[in-house]
Amino acid sequence: MYKEVRQFLGQAWTDFQRVFAESLRTDIPLLGQANAFILEHGGKKLRPLFTLLIAKALRGHCNERVVSCAAASELLHTATLIHDDVADTAVTRRGVPTMMALFSPTTAVLLGDFWLSRAMNLIIDHPVKRVLHIFSKCLSDLAEGEMIQLEKARDADTTEEDYRQIIYRKTTSLFEAAIVSAACSVDADEAEVECCRRYAFHIGQSFQMMDDILDYSPELSIGKPTGQDILEKKITLPLLGLFACAPADVSDGIRKRMQNPDSALVKDVFALVKRYDAMAFAHARLDAEVRQAVEALAPVPESEAKSYLLKLARQMAVRTA
Secondary structure (H helix, E strand, O other), X not given: OHHHHHHHHOHHHHHHHHHHHHHOOOOOHHHHHHHHHHHHOOOOOHHHHHHHHHHHHHHOOOOHHHHHHHHHHHHHHHHHHHHHHHHOOOOEEOOXXXXXXXXXXXXXXXXXXXXXXXXXXXXXXXXXXXXXHHHHHHHHHHHHHHHHHHHHHHHOOOOHHHHHHHXXXXXXXXXXXXXXXXXXXXXXXXXXXXXXXXXXXXXXXXXXXXXXXXOOOHHHOOOOOOOHHHHOOOOOHHHHHHHHHOOHHHHHHHHHHOOOOOHHHHHHHHHHHHHOOHHHHHHHHHHHHHHHHHHHOOOOOOOHHHHHHHHHHHHOOOOOO
């Protein structure tokens, strides 16, 4: 479906790719080598898709300001991935070596900083000053989300409220920046901006919820290892479902073992999640977010762009990669 959306976006997607690539130009060989590797193994670039689609849904076109926001969102997203891999000491991401593994943790941190600075360069002179504040808030949210997650991993006392707060800051905030900045860039009125903000909020929450569900779904063979959240002491939606559905003594025992997780704990948790049907709890929460994302777009006039936004929302509940 992503290829279909890119084809629909046409020139807007071409313009995004151009601005994105131009933003990474450098005369430093090491930076150029690292950038080329990342570009070669790039992902679906989902956030720019939303940026461009929202602009088309609201005004039927994408101007240069929208394209800059789309490129900035992808630069910022990639910067966070590079930094996350260092924090998690990850040597691969979806089967591809990380920057930390290819070079060094120090080089990876500096590379992430480079991508981050290029993202801010794109929007610092944006004529709509609100856009700069949107991305600035996003940067703050990303840092705070990491700190809250570290704190909760240490104490193994994450509640559902904590979980929602973490995923808002670590994931949803960037979807909000990508989508709301596009609305501002086409001079949307406050009602339209609020509509886009609500859509972005529920899209971001559902995206991370599905990602967390996939980490408990080895049967889907999505190309990435499962059980990593448990090993990293992260209490996410499926495990919260287990705590909600299982007897208190079972939940307390798992929380204690989360202090020193191992492969045996992963196996035991997976079995308990299945026994107490904790995935039903997780999917119910996910479905609610997807439904609210779809409802948020109700005021937007019907168009091909809007239809793709709705399809992307509904796909969050069934994506397998």
